Amino acid sequence: METVAITMAGFGNVGKAFARLVHHKHAEIMAAYGMNLKIIGISTRSHGSLNLKNGFDLATLSDFTGNFNEQNFPGGTSYRDTLEMISNSQADIFIENSPVNYENGQPAVSYITRALEKGMHAVTANKGPIVHAYAHLQELASQHGKKFLFESTVMDGAPVFSVVREALPVMHIEGFEGILNSCTNLILCRMESGESFEEAVYYAQSIGIAETDPSGDIDGWDAAVKVAALATVLLGYPSTPQDVQRQGIRSITQQDIHAARQAGKRWKLVCQAEKKEDQWLLSVSPKMIDSSSPYFSVDGTSSYILFRSDVLPGLGLLESNPSPDTTAYGMLADLLNIYRKAG
C-alpha cells in the first residue's frame, strides 16, 4: 500500500469535481493499484489555503462550500497563498487548476515550477503553462525525476495527449485539425436554431460555458491556445497563440448561418496544423462544411480532433457531453498514469 498525497490549487467546479471523483474512485484505485489517495492541501483565490497533514475527509470535501481555514478544519495549517502552501507541502503530487492566463501563463507557471522543485509530480488542466513554459517545465520535471502532465488542457478528459504518448509508439504526426472550442461551437449551433449572436452568447454565459467577457472564446483565442499547445507537445513545434493565424466567429451573421443551412451545410470554427513547404502553418478560422465531414455531427459543446500520421493516415477522436467531471477525470487519469507506469 502506497499513500499518494495530493495538494491542489483551485477549488471551483473542476476542483470540486476532482475531489468528488477521488472520493468516488478511492476504493477502486486502492484495489487496482494499491494506492491510497489523500488530499492534504487545497488553495483557493478567495476561500483560503490550507494544509491538513492527515488529509481531508473526502466525503466532507465532496460537497464542501465554505472557507479553508483552521476553524473549519481543526489541525490544519493556513497559508497566505498557493505558493506558500506548496513551499511548505509534503505532498507527492500537485494538481493545478487555476484560471487560464493567455498572456504569460502566470501564476500557474510559478506554482508548477515550485511544486516540481519541491519534488512533486505536477498535473494541470491549464493551457497557459503549456504554451508559455512547456520546455522549461518538462526539463525541470526531468531533472527532479518527476512527471508533468496536462491531459485536460485540450478536449477535457478525452485522451488527446495520452493516446499518443501511451498507446501509439513511433508515430509521427504530420498534421491535425479539429473543433476544439466548445463555446463557439455551441453559439453557432444556437444560431442555427434561430437565436441571434447576442442571444446565443447570453445562453452560453448562462450555463457557464462563456465567460462574462466572452471574447477569449469568440475571437478564437481559446482555440488558438489549444492549437499552440498541441503543436508544442505533439509536433515538437514550440508555439504561442500569437503564432496561430486566428479568425473568430464575430463576422458570422444570422444570414450566413441561414444560407449554410439552406445548402445543407454548417459553419464551424476549425483549427488546423498543416505543413506547407516544410513550415508548420497553424490556424483557427470559421469554415462552412458539408455533411461528408466528421465535423458536421459535432454538436453543442462536443469537440473533435483528427490526427494525420505516418502510420495511421487518419485517426479521429470525438468527445461528447463534456463537463467539469470529464476535466476532473483527465487530471485523475494523468495522476494514475504517472503512478502506475512509474511502478
Add this chain to the structure above:
Amino acid sequence: METVAITMAGFGNVGKAFARLVHHKHAEIMAAYGMNLKIIGISTRSHGSLNLKNGFDLATLSDFTGNFNEQNFPGGTSYRDTLEMISNSQADIFIENSPVNYENGQPAVSYITRALEKGMHAVTANKGPIVHAYAHLQELASQHGKKFLFESTVMDGAPVFSVVREALPVMHIEGFEGILNSCTNLILCRMESGESFEEAVYYAQSIGIAETDPSGDIDGWDAAVKVAALATVLLGYPSTPQDVQRQGIRSITQQDIHAARQAGKRWKLVCQAEKKEDQWLLSVSPKMIDSSSPYFSVDGTSSYILFRSDVLPGLGLLESNPSPDTTAYGMLADLLNIYRKAG
C-alpha cells in the same frame, strides 16, 4: 541494447507490411528504446516455414515474394509447419497473422498457445483467438509472465484496446456502438453511387476487401466477431459471434438506399453493445441514420466506435483510410507497448 527476436506466422499483405514497417522503423526504435528488432522466423501456408538464427535481412524481406527455404536463405532451418517452427524457435515474441477461423479460432489458438508455453510474448491480428480462447490465452500469458495483445483485431491500427488499457485508468465502459466492418460500409457507399449490390460486392472483391465468398462480411459475421471480441475484452463479458443478434446487409435494396438518400439519410451496418435490465445486449444490424449522427461521414472502408463510460460520457474513435500498413502498425505498436512497459 536489447535484441528482440520475432517469429511470425503469415506472410500475406499484412505480414509483408509488418516486415516493411520493422525495416522502416528499425533505426528509430533502436534510438528511442534501445531495441534491436530482428525477424528470425517466418511461416507461411504454401511457401514454407523457415528459421534463420541471425535474422532475415530486413531490406531483402521487405519485397521478398519467393519460398522460405534453405536454398533462398542459406543457413536457415526449414520446418514442416508453423507449430514445428514455433516449437523450435528461440524468438522473444510471436506475431500471429493467419487467416481468421470464425468457428473455433484454429489453428491460431494452437500457435499462440505453443508460443506462450515456449515463453514468448504473443501478438495477433486475428479475431478468432479472442472470441474463442481469450481467457485461456491471457491466463497462460500471465502464468509465463508474458503478454498477449491483439490491437489489430478491431479497426486495424486504431488504438481501440490500447487507449482503454494504457491511457484511461479506472474507466468503466457502459456500452459501445460503431461501424466496424469495412467491407459492408464500402458496399453500401458504392450502392449509393448507383451500383447494384452485386456490382458493389464485385468491386469490393476486386480491391481485396471482400473474400471470394463474401458472406462472412455481408451477413454480419465479421462485425459480430468484432462485437464479441470487444465485449469479451472491454466489457469483461465473454461472448461468441453466436451471442450477437445479427442481421447483415443482404436485405438492403437499391430502392432502400435511394429512398434514404432522398431523405438525406444513409444506411449503415451498426454494431451495438448496450445493457438492458442488467443484461448485455449485443447486436449487428442495418440502420438508417441521418446527418446528425457521427456515422454519417464514415465513408468507404473507414470505421468508427463510440464508447460510453462512467467517466467520459462519449468518446469516439474514427479510423480513415485503413490498409495492410495500418494493421501492421497495430501489431508493431503492441510489440513496442509490451517492451517499453515491461523494460
